Amino acid sequence: MLEDCAESLGATIFGKPTGSFGDASTFSFYGNKTISTGEGGALYVQDPERRRHARMLRGQGMDLNHRYWHPILGYNYRMTNIAAAIGLGQIEMLDFHLAERRRIAACYFKQLRPLEAEGLLRLPTQVDGYSSSYWLFSAVLTGGGDELRARIMNQLATEYGIETRPFFVPMHRLPMYFSEESLPKTEFLATHGMNFPTYTGLSDADVDEICGAIGHVLRTVS
Ligand SMILES: Cc1ncc(COP(=O)(O)O)c(C=O)c1O
Numbered sequence: 001m002l003e004d005c006a007e008s009l010g011a012t013i014f015g016k017p018t019g020s021f022g023d024a025s026t027f028s029f030y031g032n033k034t035i036s037t038g039e040g041g042a043l044y045v046q047d048p049e050r051r052r053h054a055r056m057l058r059g060q061g062m063d064l065n066h067r068y069w070h071p072i073l074g075y076n077y078r079m080t081n082i083a084a085a086i087g088l089g090q091i092e093m094l095d096f097h098l099a100e101r102r103r104i105a106a107c108y109f110k111q112l113r114p115l116e117a118e119g120l121l122r123l124p125t126q127v128d129g130y131s132s133s134y135w136l137f138s139a140v141l142t143g144g145g146d147e148l149r150a151r152i153m154n155q156l157a158t159e160y161g162i163e164t165r166p167f168f169v170p171m172h173r174l175p176m177y178f179s180e181e182s183l184p185k186t187e188f189l190a191t192h193g194m195n196f197p198t199y200t201g202l203s204d205a206d207v208d209e210i211c212g213a214i215g216h217v218l219r220t221v222s
Helices: 046-059 080-094 094-117 148-160 184-192 204-220
Strands: 002-004 026-028 041-045 139-143 192-197
Touching: 041 046, 080 094, 094 139, 094 204, 139 148, 139 184, 148 184, 148 192, 148 204, 184 192
Parallel strands: 002 026
Antiparallel strands: 026 041, 139 192
């Protein structure tokens, strides 16, 4: 099992970090992630033999103990020393960034609960023992669809200067993996989900203001 942990660095399930469940796990350090090296990421491989193999693939297939001897065909997937130095500095800040994102998420939950009670939004489920990294705080519209969501996002941007993002397009709707198969829950989330501003430095007052705008737009949009 390969775990895609691009967004979940720092999340835990009953105290066990994501990335430690599968045979291997991948982490993204792209600029918009919880910690960043500008681009790139990290691969963790559980099994020591496979880990050695992955290290060889990363470094042009070179034997780890025999310089310039390439027993297999590999790639040049090395992280630069400069990016690695930035990454090490970022890891020291990880707990801080996670705490900030959890503070921001708690603020969103508090401010958006009334909209959920009015049936306008569905907020993320919080499950005992599961601790999210809240890379982004997301919610799902209960009605409408692609077109209504676009109007809501546009109004938030033009009237209030608040950027939001739609959920990703499902894989089975992308040309290279296209399938006629119907996956209603995935498709509902893809057409109704919105991501709200989530970044270290967003104050509680900022979140209050964002939620005020979301409330106003959701109650008036038709
Ligand atoms: C779930 C998931 N997997 C993979 C990626 C890709 O990460 P990268 O841009 O570092 O290749 C992303 C990027 O946002 C992601 O959200």
